[in-house]
Amino acid sequence: RKEVEQDPGPFNVPEGATVAFNCTYSNSASQSFFWYRQDCRKEPKLLMSVYSSGNEDGRFTAQLNRASQYISLLIRDSKLSDSATYLCVVNPPSGGYQKVTFGTGTKLQVIP
């Protein structure tokens, strides 16, 4: 089993739709989790951290399920500008912060 797994997609959704991505991780001791967004030929940019209690930032909601070892990202009211690849990032247990693990990314295409 890969350390961090994502469905590569692409997810093709119409504008205004709600879409959700999951990311599973194998190390149950992993401590912190993030979602990054990467546009084509650009650098990854931090979208949001994922907290145990779940967190929301505008149209974006991130959740963590430690029991099943996955994180999720929900995007409501999709915009054309949301089209990008979404990478989940898992930090190892304390002390190993330098070797974060990237998921393979999920590609989202929002269609007019």
Place this chain on the structure above:
Amino acid sequence: DTEVTQTPKHLVMGMTNKKSLKCEQHMGHRAMYWYKQKAKKPPELMFVYSYEKLSINESVPSRFSPECPNSSLLNLHLHALQPEDSALYLCASSPGQGGATNEKLFFGSGTQLSVL
């Protein structure tokens, strides 16, 4: 200032050339990273500097040579590269608080490298 600045943005080099990629951050971060990214793949860790010392080398070929002149600067020296080394090279930094579990990576815009 939350930027990581990388130069050049694009680089084309022959297999016998020597070139360098440069990265700079002024956020006071103590950890700096080089990643390599091929198309449709996630970033792949190459090197990590922590407090200006090389702490991780992910078995990178010696034709890639990192250097950290000071806490704000990170270089990647390239020599005798192969065509398969063509990729997007990303520099990143993080606070580097040692043991912290919520380190966030800040990426530069990358250098798109083509080796002919």
